[in-house]
Amino acid sequence: MSFIHELAQGLQASSVGVALAESAYAFPLIEALHLIGLSVSVGLIFLIDLRLIGVFLKNVPVTDLLHQLRPLVLGGFALIFLSGTLLFWSEAATIITSPALPFKFLFIAIGGVNALYFELKLAKQRPVIENQPVLPANVRYAGIASLFSWSVVIIAGRLIPYLPS
Amino acid sequence: MSTVEVLTALQNSVLGHAIGKSDHLVGATAQIFHVLGFVILLASVVLINLRLAGVALTAQSIPQFTRDPSRLIWVGLASAVISGILMFVSAPLLYFANPAFITKIWLLLAAVIVQVTLYRHVISRDSVNPWLNRASIVFSLFLWFGVGVTGRAIGYI
Numbered sequence: 001m002s003f004i005h006e007l008a009q010g011l012q013a014s015s016v017g018v019a020l021a022e023s024a025y026a027f028p029l030i031e032a033l034h035l036i037g038l039s040v041s042v043g044l045i046f047l048i049d050l051r052l053i054g055v056f057l058k059n060v061p062v063t064d065l066l067h068q069l070r071p072l073v074l075g076g077f078a079l080i081f082l083s084g085t086l087l088f089w090s091e092a093a094t095i096i097t098s099p100a101l102p103f104k105f106l107f108i109a110i111g112g113v114n115a116l117y118f119e120l121k122l123a124k125q126r127p128v129i130e131n132q133p134v135l136p137a138n139v140r141y142a143g144i145a146s147l148f149s150w151s152v153v154i155i156a157g158r159l160i161p162y163l164p165s
Numbered sequence: 166m167s168t169v170e171v172l173t174a175l176q177n178s179v180l181g182h183a184i185g186k187s188d189h190l191v192g193a194t195a196q197i198f199h200v201l202g203f204v205i206l207l208a209s210v211v212l213i214n215l216r217l218a219g220v221a222l223t224a225q226s227i228p229q230f231t232r233d234p235s236r237l238i239w240v241g242l243a244s245a246v247i248s249g250i251l252m253f254v255s256a257p258l259l260y261f262a263n264p265a266f267i268t269k270i271w272l273l274l275a276a277v278i279v280q281v282t283l284y285r286h287v288i289s290r291d292s293v294n295p296w297l298n299r300a301s302i303v304f305s306l307f308l309w310f311g312v313g314v315t316g317r318a319i320g321y322i
Contacts, residue, residue: 024321027321028317028318028320028321028322031317031318031321032313032314032317032318035200035203035313035314035317036207036310036313036314038204039203039204039207039208039211039313040207040208040211042204042208043204043205043207043208043209043211044208044211044212046204046205046208047205047208047209047212047234047237056233056234056237057230057233057234059225059229060222060224060225060230061224064222064224065222068215068221068222069212069215069221072211072215151201154197154200154201154204155197155201158193158196158197158200159193159197162189162190162192162193162196
């Protein structure tokens with residue numbers, strides 16, 4: 001663990017880390033980009049989840065939502081990942097001590113695995129492809145799991161500054 | 166009564182004191198509802214604008230498609246505004262002196278006005294003047310995302 005701490009301190013003390021932390025505009029600007037990426041990617045995933053659960057846009061085929069929103073969802077994720085890396089870079093030594101951080105990473109992984117399982121397995125079921133009015137229960141469960149895990153990611157992320165070590 | 170007097174009274178009110186003196190996790194909970202509500206709102210705005218721009222999900226007519234997401238905008242806004250008021254009440258004088266906060270409130274007012282006038286008009290019919298359509302896309306994206314960006318800046322200015 002001390003190795004990780006040293007690494008984090010080194011990262012924060014590097015020229016990029018210091019430049020980000022000391023700039024009056026860089027940090028809030030990158031925070032803003034993080035929020036925009038989040039709203040586009042996780043926000044659209046939330047809406048897709050609500051569709052899978054069956055409470056939103058019932059007349060729109062699930063496959064249409066999945067395929068047509070995918071570029072934006074992935075683009076948003078690229079933006080969050082980039083801005084998140086920069087935010088981490090400038091505050092690594094502090095952030096790493098927050099117990100909310102491992103939770104956030106854990107639930108990003110759970111949300112990611114759930115999405116992969118859905119794409120590779122559940123979305124290939126006949127009722128989904130054929131856009132039948134009643135979708136299998138496992139599709140609904142995947143929607144609930146996704147809604148839950150990405151919510152935890154946002155909650156844990158927001159708690160990072162509130163839960164120091 | 167001047168604005169500052171009103172705000173001071175608000176800060177000294179029972180609610181203001183209760184929130185201001187509560188555990189910092191109460192503030193964090195309000196922040197969470199603020200962010201989650203805003204994420205839902207912005208995603209709904211993006212979804213509707215994609216349809217208005219004709220770049221995605223064009224199988225349904227505009228009024229048919231936009232009914233659910235335009236409702237969700239109000240759900241997200243309600244969550245953000247209620248939690249926002251609780252955050253504001255705990256330190257109104259501080260927020261009122263913050264230029265990012267003032268900008269955010271003006272942008273929010275403008276966004277809501279555009280939402281209930283121009284936007285409501287555009288999403289309630291199948292085809293409108295293309296310039297009106299474009300204007301509503303540009304205005305709603307600029308104003309709603311502007312609210313988010315200036316809101317995020319409050320803590321740093």
